[in-house]
Amino acid sequence: MTGTGQRYHGRVVAVTGAAQGLGLAMARRFAAEGARVALADVDGERLAAASAELRGSMAAAVDVTSAEQVDRWVALVRERLGPVDVLVNNAGVIRDGRVEQLDDAQWAAVVDVSLRGAFHCTRAVFAGMKERGYGRILSMSSMSWRGNFGQANYAAAKAGLIGMSRTIALEGAAHGITANVIAPGLIDTPMLASMxxxxxxxxxxxxxxxxxxxxxxxxxxxAFLCSEQAGYVTGVVLDVDGGIGLGISLR
Ligand SMILES: NC(=O)c1ccc[n+]([C@@H]2O[C@H](COP(=O)([O-])OP(=O)(O)OC[C@H]3O[C@@H](n4cnc5c(N)ncnc54)[C@H](O)[C@@H]3O)[C@@H](O)[C@H]2O)c1
Known part of the structure; x- marks a missing residue:
C-alpha cells in the first residue's frame, strides 16, 4: 500500500462494525500502519473471516447496543492487546422510511446502533484514555446528518453523533484525547448496495x-484523524463525500 507509514506502531485500535465495508477498510489501513486491531461486529462469523487476514488482530462478536457486551469487549481487548488508544465508532444500520411510516423498531434500531452504541463504546474507553493522557475517538456520521428524505431516524442518529463528539472533544481536550467525525457521502460498501x-x-x-x-x-x-500527529485537530466533522454535501449542483 502506498502512502502509509508505521504511525500506529504500538497502538491498539478498536473498530466497531468491522466485518465489512468501511469498518473493515479502516481496520486494514490501521493494521497496515502497524496497529494491533480489535475488531467487533454483531456478525461474528463474517468478522472471524475478515479478521483472519489481519495478523495479530482480535475479533469479537459484540452488539454495541448492549453496554454489558461492550464493557466486556473493552476489558478483553485490554487483557489481550492492551488498553485502547484509538476507538472508531463505525457500526451503523439503515431502516429507511418516511416519517409517518417509520415504526418504533425502525427508529430504535438505527438510533441504538449508531448513537447509543457509540456512547457505550466511548464511555467504556474514556476513563482509561484519560488516565494515560492519550486517546483518539472517531465516529462515523453521514452526509445525511443535515437531513435526508426518508431518513429521519438515520439523520437524527448521525447528527446526534456530531453533538456527542464535540462534547467529548471538550471533555477530553485537557487529557490528550481528541474526538472527531467523518461524514461520508456515497461509498461503495454492502450498505450502499442494499439501497x-x-x-x-x-x-x-x-x-x-x-x-x-x-x-x-x-x-x-x-488514518489521519486518529494519528498522533493530528493531536491539534479535535471536534471537527470531515466531509469525505466527493462534494455532494456542498449544496445544489446543476451540472
Ligand atoms: N457506505 C456509505 O455510503 C456510508 C455513507 C455514510 C455513512 N456511512 C456509515 O458508515 C458506517 C459503516 O457503513 P458501511 O457502509 O460499511 O455499512 P455496512 O452495512 O457495510 O457495515 C456495517 C457493519 O456494522 C455491523 N453492525 C450492525 N449492527 C451492529 C451492532 N449492533 N453491533 C456491532 N456491529 C453492528 C454490521 O454487521 C456490518 O458489518 C455506518 O455507520 C454507516 O452509517 C456509510
Missing part, C-alpha cells in the same frame, strides 16, 4: 466528482 437501485443511481449522479467513493478513501481520512 434500492434507482435511489442509489439517482444519488450517484449528483456527486460533483462524478463517482461514488471507495472505502479506502474513508480509511485514508481516518
Amino acid at each position: 434500492k437501485a434507482p435511489v442509489r443511481e439517482k444519488l450517484a449522479r449528483r456527486v460533483p466528482v462524478g463517482r461514488v467513493g471507495r472505502p479506502e478513501e474513508i480509511a485514508e481520512a481516518a
Whole structure:
C-alpha cells in the first residue's frame, strides 16, 4: 500500500462494525500502519473471516447496543492487546422510511446502533484514555446528518453523533484525547448496495466528482484523524463525500 507509514506502531485500535465495508477498510489501513486491531461486529462469523487476514488482530462478536457486551469487549481487548488508544465508532444500520411510516423498531434500531452504541463504546474507553493522557475517538456520521428524505431516524442518529463528539472533544481536550467525525457521502460498501437501485443511481449522479467513493478513501481520512500527529485537530466533522454535501449542483 502506498502512502502509509508505521504511525500506529504500538497502538491498539478498536473498530466497531468491522466485518465489512468501511469498518473493515479502516481496520486494514490501521493494521497496515502497524496497529494491533480489535475488531467487533454483531456478525461474528463474517468478522472471524475478515479478521483472519489481519495478523495479530482480535475479533469479537459484540452488539454495541448492549453496554454489558461492550464493557466486556473493552476489558478483553485490554487483557489481550492492551488498553485502547484509538476507538472508531463505525457500526451503523439503515431502516429507511418516511416519517409517518417509520415504526418504533425502525427508529430504535438505527438510533441504538449508531448513537447509543457509540456512547457505550466511548464511555467504556474514556476513563482509561484519560488516565494515560492519550486517546483518539472517531465516529462515523453521514452526509445525511443535515437531513435526508426518508431518513429521519438515520439523520437524527448521525447528527446526534456530531453533538456527542464535540462534547467529548471538550471533555477530553485537557487529557490528550481528541474526538472527531467523518461524514461520508456515497461509498461503495454492502450498505450502499442494499439501497434500492434507482435511489442509489439517482444519488450517484449528483456527486460533483462524478463517482461514488471507495472505502479506502474513508480509511485514508481516518488514518489521519486518529494519528498522533493530528493531536491539534479535535471536534471537527470531515466531509469525505466527493462534494455532494456542498449544496445544489446543476451540472
Ligand atoms: N457506505 C456509505 O455510503 C456510508 C455513507 C455514510 C455513512 N456511512 C456509515 O458508515 C458506517 C459503516 O457503513 P458501511 O457502509 O460499511 O455499512 P455496512 O452495512 O457495510 O457495515 C456495517 C457493519 O456494522 C455491523 N453492525 C450492525 N449492527 C451492529 C451492532 N449492533 N453491533 C456491532 N456491529 C453492528 C454490521 O454487521 C456490518 O458489518 C455506518 O455507520 C454507516 O452509517 C456509510
